[in-house]
């Protein structure tokens with residue numbers, strides 16, 4: 001380095017080029033270290049290098065504790081302030097006992113002292129220095145590890161997004177849903193199974209390559225409204241740090257628009273199609289069954305369905321189109337994707353849509369059991385036990401209520417409302433439901449008797465009471481009319 005500085009100072013400018021070349025050769029001959037540079041801008045078009053970006057993240061994560069001069073920056077797409085090594089700073093780290101030096105440098109391209117052209121950008125680069133003895137270990141393992149870790153850190157630190165589509169365009173907002181598996185009320189063993197399945201999937205890159213399958217997984221979440229399907233999707237995205245693409249099929253005109261949208265989705269994402277049975281006409285049978293259901297639905301729901309029908313008229317997305325994309329699209333673009341369908345009416349879905357391999361795991365979100373209630377009581381009221389728990393356990397065994405309705409009861413309505421009052425509210429709602437159920441049964445039995453007399457057939461009355469109960473049984477909770485409209 002000293003020799004080089006001497007040349008710089010004492011050699012005439014014209015000879016410097018040659019001198020530089022020969023000193024470099026001389027230095028390289030005796031210098032036992034190897035240097036690798038990673039430039040921020042590469043290629044003819046000076047595109048931002050992915051390797052530089054990964055190294056920046058890696059160094060920000062691994063060396064902020066040792067670097068003495070750091071610079072702080074708000075990086076676009078990153079959820080927190082990013083601290084990186086300042087220019088001309090050097091840090092050392094060890095890899096398998098090998099000492100490695102990283103330095104952050106910048107070049108300012110020479111330009112005439114006076115120019116009409118705008119100022120040229122500074123060119124930044126990282127230099128990696130190590131002893132030539134370790135060439136193999138560094139070039140074959142260490143650099144790979146740095147790039148891999150750097151990319152993983154970037155994913156972890158990135159601002160997550162919720163994408164929604166309008167026709168063929170995705171737009172996004174920041175995704176900040178607080179849901180997580182700890183606060184999700186459902187049977188503990190099922191919850192653990194879903195969590196393990198997701199984690200296994202997210203770590204399964206090699207496995208999927210080995211078995212020759214695209215790295216994707218399909219989930220079908222089914223259950224009555226208010227049992228936590230959407231909440232679970234948010235918890236899944238939070239667990240895996242994935243983006244969400246909420247695909248609204250009714251605004252997609254045809255299969256080619258659908259293809260365009262799906263191709264634009266990125267890796268590490270969850271693609272959701274909510275209420276799949278309402279999104280496209282899956283089978284003729286579905287339409288018939290919907291009509292039957294309409295007769296027992298309220299006017300606001302009828303209106304909603306009419307609107308859905310109207311929007312569906314404009315959509316020519318077909319079941320076979322959708323299935324082709326689910327099976328084919330990821331094979332072509334690779335990458336880690338989860339697709340989730342939700343429905344309130346699982347029996348009505350076309351079996352082709354939900355067969356294993358397409359929808360690998362079917363998850364039933366069901367009414368609130370006592371275990372789920374206890375979790376909600378802990379979340380909402382900080383309560384592990386209470387004298388009313390016994391009564392609630394019995395009532396939950398007798399009557400079906402959704403976690404959403406339980407949660408509504410457990411939320412204090414005013415600052416002065418205490419724990420006991422919330423629990424009493426829940427008991428009241430459950431008892432009211434029980435009474436209604438009894439009344440419904442009695443009425444159905446009476447009707448059955450009348451029908452039986454008319455038809456001379458006692459059995460038909462019994463079975464109609466079963467279906468009648470599920471489709472017309474309404475209940476109100478805490479002033480919020482929630483309609484129970486599904487039966488599995």
Ligand SMILES: Nc1ncnc2c1ncn2[C@@H]1O[C@H](COP(=O)(O)OP(=O)(O)OP(=O)(O)O)[C@@H](O)[C@H]1O
Pocket residue numbers: 183184185186223224225226227228229230231232344365403404405407
């Ligand atoms: N299993 C659950 N655990 C915790 N909270 C729940 C659960 N189910 C519902 N909730 C609460 O009820 C609200 C509504 O639930 P969510 O939107 O997830 O239901 P859903 O099953 O998606 O209903 P829909 O079929 O109408 O879309 C949530 O915001 C959440 O607060």
Ligand SMILES: [Mg+2]
Pocket residue numbers: 229230231274
């Ligand atoms: Mg939902």
